[in-house]
Amino acid sequence: MGGDNGPAAVVAGLARSAHKNPDIGFLLHGPKAELEPLVAKRRLTDRVEIRDAPGIVRMDDKPSHVMRNGKDTSMWSTIEAVRNGEAEVAVSCGNTGALMLLSVVRLRKIEGVNRPAIACLWPSRNPSGFNIMLDVGADIRADAGDLLQYALMGVSYARNGQGIARPRVGLLNNGTEEHKGRAELHDAHALIGQGAETGEYDFVGFVEGGDIPSSRVDVIVTDGFTGNIALKTGEGTASLIRDFLREAFKHTPLSRLAALLALTSLRRLQKRIDPRRVNGGVFLGLNGTVVKSHGSADATGISAAIKLAFKLARSGFNERLAARVAAASALNKDRAEAADG
Amino acid sequence: MGGDNGPAAVVAGLARSAHKNPDIGFLLHGPKAELEPLVAKRRLTDRVEIRDAPGIVRMDDKPSHVMRNGKDTSMWSTIEAVRNGEAEVAVSCGNTGALMLLSVVRLRKIEGVNRPAIACLWPSRNPSGFNIMLDVGADIRADAGDLLQYALMGVSYARNGQGIARPRVGLLNNGTEEHKGRAELHDAHALIGQGAETGEYDFVGFVEGGDIPSSRVDVIVTDGFTGNIALKTGEGTASLIRDFLREAFKHTPLSRLAALLALTSLRRLQKRIDPRRVNGGVFLGLNGTVVKSHGSADATGISAAIKLAFKLARSGFNERLAARVAAASALNKDRAEAADG
Numbered sequence: 168m169g170g171d172n173g174p175a176a177v178v179a180g181l182a183r184s185a186h187k188n189p190d191i192g193f194l195l196h197g198p199k200a201e202l203e204p205l206v207a208k209r210r211l212t213d214r215v216e217i218r219d220a221p222g223i224v225r226m227d228d229k230p231s232h233v234m235r236n237g238k239d240t241s242m243w244s245t246i247e248a249v250r251n252g253e254a255e256v257a258v259s260c261g262n263t264g265a266l267m268l269l270s271v272v273r274l275r276k277i278e279g280v281n282r283p284a285i286a287c288l289w290p291s292r293n294p295s296g297f298n299i300m301l302d303v304g305a306d307i308r309a310d311a312g313d314l315l316q317y318a319l320m321g322v323s324y325a326r327n328g329q330g331i332a333r334p335r336v337g338l339l340n341n342g343t344e345e346h347k348g349r350a351e352l353h354d355a356h357a358l359i360g361q362g363a364e365t366g367e368y369d370f371v372g373f374v375e376g377g378d379i380p381s382s383r384v385d386v387i388v389t390d391g392f393t394g395n396i397a398l399k400t401g402e403g404t405a406s407l408i409r410d411f412l413r414e415a416f417k418h419t420p421l422s423r424l425a426a427l428l429a430l431t432s433l434r435r436l437q438k439r440i441d442p443r444r445v446n447g448g449v450f451l452g453l454n455g456t457v458v459k460s461h462g463s464a465d466a467t468g469i470s471a472a473i474k475l476a477f478k479l480a481r482s483g484f485n486e487r488l489a490a491r492v493a494a495a496s497a498l499n500k501d502r503a504e505a506a507d508g
Numbered sequence: 509m510g511g512d513n514g515p516a517a518v519v520a521g522l523a524r525s526a527h528k529n530p531d532i533g534f535l536l537h538g539p540k541a542e543l544e545p546l547v548a549k550r551r552l553t554d555r556v557e558i559r560d561a562p563g564i565v566r567m568d569d570k571p572s573h574v575m576r577n578g579k580d581t582s583m584w585s586t587i588e589a590v591r592n593g594e595a596e597v598a599v600s601c602g603n604t605g606a607l608m609l610l611s612v613v614r615l616r617k618i619e620g621v622n623r624p625a626i627a628c629l630w631p632s633r634n635p636s637g638f639n640i641m642l643d644v645g646a647d648i649r650a651d652a653g654d655l656l657q658y659a660l661m662g663v664s665y666a667r668n669g670q671g672i673a674r675p676r677v678g679l680l681n682n683g684t685e686e687h688k689g690r691a692e693l694h695d696a697h698a699l700i701g702q703g704a705e706t707g708e709y710d711f712v713g714f715v716e717g718g719d720i721p722s723s724r725v726d727v728i729v730t731d732g733f734t735g736n737i738a739l740k741t742g743e744g745t746a747s748l749i750r751d752f753l754r755e756a757f758k759h760t761p762l763s764r765l766a767a768l769l770a771l772t773s774l775r776r777l778q779k780r781i782d783p784r785r786v787n788g789g790v791f792l793g794l795n796g797t798v799v800k801s802h803g804s805a806d807a808t809g810i811s812a813a814i815k816l817a818f819k820l821a822r823s824g825f826n827e828r829l830a831a832r833v834a835a836a837s838a839l840n841k842d843r844a845e846a847a848d849g
């Protein structure tokens with residue numbers, strides 16, 4: 168209910184996924200009277216179970232307000248379905264802050280995780296077409312231990328969501344030389360390097376902003392402040408170039424003709440950098456998977472988020488992630504005890 | 509001497525600027541025997557005075573090493589010419605870290621400036637075509653007072669380099685809501701807001717990564733770590749899209765034909781986002797102006813950096829900036845004394 172385009176866009180995206188994939192079942196949360204006709208219109212009545220929830224979380228609602236007064240909202244009901252095991256994964260395009268707080272409080276953090284993170288997909292030069300970056304906004308702080316956990320969670324996501332057997336991890340910094348960057352980044356460099364063998368990933372060391380879409384890395388680790396700035400800067404740059412490209416092709420009658428001929432090529436480009444295709448930030452580190460779709464998502468965007476959610480649920484992603492983090496915690500404990508002894 | 513393309517590219521760029529603008533005089537620093545034939549070939553002998561300096565600062569030289577042992581280098585000689593008043597502004601495409609350290613130590617900070625900053629130009633939707641962002645890498649730390657000084661320095665740059673009478677300043681954060689971001693950003697928000705009236709700028713508050721190229725702001729203020737990540741992420745995204753566009757137009761024979769017809773339009777786009785045209789990070793806050801060109805700059809890039817340097821020198825930029833900072837320091841002192849009284 169909380170997306171910019173209302174429930175019609177959500178049901179349209181759901182219909183698209185339902186037609187493509189007969190193995191998905193849907194629980195749809197919101198005011199029953201409003202949702203029922205939308206579902207009937209798309210002939211989805213036997214694929215979709217509606218959970219009546221009259222309240223709506225608005226984009227400008229404060230997360231703490233939702234936490235106190237939001238029990239009747241569609242967002243609460245959605246998270247609750249994951250909590251009590253009825254749903255395997257939640258998809259929402261509502262208020263990110265409220266969704267995060269609700270997810271953390273109701274689903275709780277996985278044993279051993281200090282800070283949950285939001286991971287996003289980034290168009291890249293890699294064969295899969297995407298790199299993973301985290302954290303892109305769950306928490307503005309992260310110490311070296313948190314950054315190690317982000318690396319482990321990102322590796323699990325790359326393995327189960329992207330099918331990369333041995334992901335390459337890079338740590339975002341303002342230069343690749345070892346002396347660059349803040350103190351916590353130097354500590355994280357050591358920790359992530361030490362964890363590579365047991366974690367079954369490769370650590371490529373520090374990477375720069377220009378490396379985020381590169382083919383030398385699969386998972387980019389950073390704190391939520393820096394990751395948020397990088398993500399929005401990348402989106403803003405892509406949108407600027409899109410506008411400039413449109414203007415360039417409108418400049419003269421000849422360029423309009425050229426644009427017509429170039430349409431297929433431009434669509435090919437558009438498809439590779441379409442933010443709707445990378446739709447779906449994933450909350451990592453909780454007892455349950457939550458996929459956060461863009462607030463402005465349309466049917467294509469919603470359907471992409473559902474596809475990602477299905478893939479993660481099917482791979483048993485969350486259990487594997489929990490096992491990884493537990494193993495790393497145990498290892499660190501052993502090391503600490505050995506050091507003490 | 510320290511650029512990726514050697515002195516030939518520098519002299520080619522210099523020739524371009526010399527032909528366009530009869531009012532510029534040049535001091536060229538480096539090994540005389542190597543530079544003399546290059547200058548003669550371009551028929552620039554009466555426009556260029558060569559200062560013999562046999563040593564070269566390499567891209568991987570440690571700044572501290574250059575500081576101790578670099579007295580014979582072309583970089584040292586260049587900064588020295590600004591220091592002793594022979595040159596009004598220095599242009600270099602060498603090692604950024606070494607150039608910054610040399611500039612800070614030899615030119616010294618302006619009275620009242622705590623941390624110097626590097627400002628860059630960013631392609632934008634504004635009429636001028638560019639926004640200014642600082643700091644993009646001089647210092648990874650910045651407290652609230654430093655961020656206020658960056659705002660004042662950025663405003664001076666926008667006024668004298670871009671001709672914007674009343675620049676709009678934004679503070680980069682992971683959201684525009686007042687409760688977002690780190691503590692020092694909240695303090696900086698208050699300080700920059702208070703300084704707007706006397707500083708003759710408008711403060712638009714927090715801006716996000718997506719606003720960097722927007723038309724709602726002229727000057728974007730941030731610390732050098734975040735600014736560096738944003739700058740390189742933006743450049744990396746633009747370069748990715750450029751490659752994808754090229755591939756899209758090579759896909760089929762028809763798309764190759766379309767590309768041919770679209771060439772003028774694509775060149776028009778290229779010109780607006782060409783990193784060579786925005787070439788020239790400016791070191792702000794020192795007794796003397798230093799323009800840092802990309803290491804990979806070619807003749808077009810060098811010439812753009814020289815043009816910017818000329819513009820800033822002619823406007824008496826550095827004296828005006830110093831006056832602004834001094835006025836703001838005096839005002840803060842008055843306020844502090846009034847508060848104590």
